[in-house]
Amino acid sequence: xLVFWNARLVFLSVPKTGTTAIEGAFAPHADMVxxxxxxxxxxxxxxxxxxxxxxxxxxxxxxxxxxLAVMREPISWLASWYxxxxxxxxxxxxxxxxxxxxxxxxxxxxxxxxxxxxxxGSQAKFLEPRPNGTRINHLFRYEDQSRLxxxxxxxxxxxxxxxxxxxxxxxxxxxxPETLKKYQRKFxxxxxxxxxxx
Numbered sequence: 001x002l003v004f005w006n007a008r009l010v011f012l013s014v015p016k017t018g019t020t021a022i023e024g025a026f027a028p029h030a031d032m033v034x035x036x037x038x039x040x041x042x043x044x045x046x047x048x049x050x051x052x053x054x055x056x057x058x059x060x061x062x063x064x065x066x067x068l069a070v071m072r073e074p075i076s077w078l079a080s081w082y083x084x085x086x087x088x089x090x091x092x093x094x095x096x097x098x099x100x101x102x103x104x105x106x107x108x109x110x111x112x113x114x115x116x117x118x119x120x121g122s123q124a125k126f127l128e129p130r131p132n133g134t135r136i137n138h139l140f141r142y143e144d145q146s147r148l149x150x151x152x153x154x155x156x157x158x159x160x161x162x163x164x165x166x167x168x169x170x171x172x173x174x175x176x177p178e179t180l181k182k183y184q185r186k187f188x189x190x191x192x193x194x195x196x197x198x
Contacts, residue, residue, distance in 0.1 A: 001043055001052075003032035003065075007155045010052070010067050014126050015042050016080040017070040017142045018162075025160040026152060044126040045069075049134040067135070068152075071123050071197065072142035074190040075180070078106055079173050081120045086171055095119075102173045110186050124189040141197050 002011040002023060011026070013019035019042075027033045034040045043052070048067065056062045072080065082097050082105045090096040094116040097105055108118035129135035140148040145162065153159055184191060 001032070001034040001041060001048075002026055002030040003034075004029070004156050005031040007157075008062070008065050009155055010048065010065055011152075012045060012048060012067055012069045012126075012136070013042050014069055014071060014123055015121070016077055016084065017072045017123075018145070019070070021162050022070075022148075022152075025162050026156070026158075029156050029158045029160070045128060045134065045136060046130060049130045049132065053134060066137040068138040068140075069127055069136045070140050070142050070148060071127065071194055073194060074123070074187065075175070075183070076142070077123060077190075078109060078120070081105075082173070083171055085117060102171075103176050103179050106175060106179050106183055110183060122187075122190065124187075124193050127193065139197050141194070 001013055003009075004011075004026075011022070011030075013023065023033070023035065027035075034043070039047075045067065053065070056065050071077075079102065082102050085095055085097040091098055097117050100108075100117060105118055108115050109120065111118070127136050127139065138151065140151070149160070149162060
């Protein structure tokens with residue numbers, strides 16, 4: 001999470017959406033950089049609403065902070081998790097996707113009782129508006145990096161360049177038509193939200 005005080009902007013870091021690169025580039029210009037623990041670094045909107053928004057409003061007397069986040073195309077997002085958990089250091093870990101095909105991973109993700117390796121959360125849930133009206137004010141597609149970069153540079157009035165960081169290894173990503181169709185049906189909220197980004 002990055003907080004740009006003068007720009008009245010809070011960047012919420014959705015996992016697996018290039019947040020490491022964004023934070024690396026913009027952290028020097030941020031007033032608050034929350035990089036640990038992961039529960040705060042990747043605080044979803046509901047956690048921001050519960051803890052950080054009240055702090056800004058009550059302690060700092062500021063009520064006009066806006067939120068920014070990035071969303072990745074849903075299949076690409078799962079693929080990124082799958083690849084990340086294929087890294088060598090994950091060998092033997094319950095979250096490892098070694099010896100698991102991408103199709104098996106997506107099917108495991110769709111289960112109610114997800115195994116550890118497929119328990120990766122939900123972008124739609126991360127970004128879900130709160131009953132009090134708190135929402136993501138500026139939502140960008142991961143695949144449109146130039147638009148995101150231009151917005152951030154204009155908002156904080158700083159020129160920066162992004163470097164690729166935390167890249168996962170390339171691997172085979174075969175998904176059967178049946179699995180794809182099931183995923184699109186069961187997780188339509190993910191696709192609806194992504195497709196609503198203009």
